[in-house]
Each structure stands twice: as structure tokens, then as C-alpha cells.
Amino acid sequence: MLDQITPLILTYNEAPNIRRTLEQLDWAHRQDGHTHQLQLQGTVENLQAPIFHDDRKPLSRWFHSQVRYAELEAKKLLTSEPSSLSWTDRIRRWRIFAPPAMAFYCLVLRGGIFDGRAGFYYAFQRTFAELMLSLYLLEQFANSRNARIPHLNTQDSTAKLKAQSTKL
Numbered sequence: 001m002l003d004q005i006t007p008l009i010l011t012y013n014e015a016p017n018i019r020r021t022l023e024q025l026d027w028a029h030r031q032d033g034h035t036h037q038l039q040l041q042g043t044v045e046n047l048q049a050p051i052f053h054d055d056r057k058p059l060s061r062w063f064h065s066q067v068r069y070a071e072l073e074a075k076k077l078l079t080s081e082p083s084s085l086s087w088t089d090r091i092r093r094w095r096i097f098a099p100p101a102m103a104f105y106c107l108v109l110r111g112g113i114f115d116g117r118a119g120f121y122y123a124f125q126r127t128f129a130e131l132m133l134s135l136y137l138l139e140q141f142a143n144s145r146n147a148r149i150p151h152l153n154t155q156d157s158t159a160k161l162k163a164q165s166t167k168l
Helices: 002-008 015-024 059-079 087-092 098-109 112-148 154-167
Strands: 029-032 035-038
Touching (some): 059 087, 087 112
Antiparallel strands (some): 029 035
């Protein structure tokens, strides 16, 4: 197994590189929202040395990534059976409750409030990411309701408005 992993060490954390690597290691992962869950076979041991992962990136790239992650997470949360979700994912499905719960978790339960600016920055990022996910979930909910209510269906409404405007 190590001979399959060794040639695939990444030098830069980019989605295309990760995707290509994971395609070659399809026996070792499964997609779970925007993350990849490892499915290892065999013995798991501790590393002898630390792995340094510097994932700093421009804020604009972070925003772009969060949009993609929120879309993937929303799809996962909406298509999974609630009983198959973790308790944290079940809370995330509540949409309105999840963002403030994340702020409380990061600042109080994880002690970010004692980490100064870095703790608040991290808590703000995590809360913002949860807000984006909540917006995607709310949008899906509204779209599914609108599809069932004829007068709220945006395609029908647009067609009716166009028809009315041509009469004027």
C-alpha cells in the first residue's frame, strides 16, 4: 500500500492535485460533503515526525472555496437520510440555529475567546461558512416550496410578467 501512496505526495494544496491523487487512491476514500473520509485497510500507526500544513491563502480564494464547500455540504445534507447524519450535521440542517451555534462552539467551548484576534478571526470564518451553508439550505427549501405553489414559481411569474408587459 505504501508504494501506491509515496509517489503521490502533494507539494501544493490545490483541488486538482488532490482530486487527481484521490482518484489514484480510490480504494482509500469516499466523498462526504466537501471532505474526503479515509477508508484505510490494515494497520494505522503514528507518524515519527510532524507534517506541516500551511494552508494560508488570499481571502478572495477562501470565499470562492467556501461557496463550493457550501454547495457540496448542502447537497449532502439534503440528500442524506437524517438518521445517517452525525449530530453536528443534524444541527446544520436546522439552518437558523447552526451559525450562532458555531460561533458559541468556537469562542466558548473551544476557548477561542482566549486566543485574542486569531480566535475571533477563526470563529468569524467558521460562522460565516455556516451562514453560507444555511443560505444554500434556505434557498433549496424556498425553491422546493415555490415549485409546489404555482403563484410563487419564479418561471411562471416571469412568464406572466412578460405577458403583462407586452399588453401595456
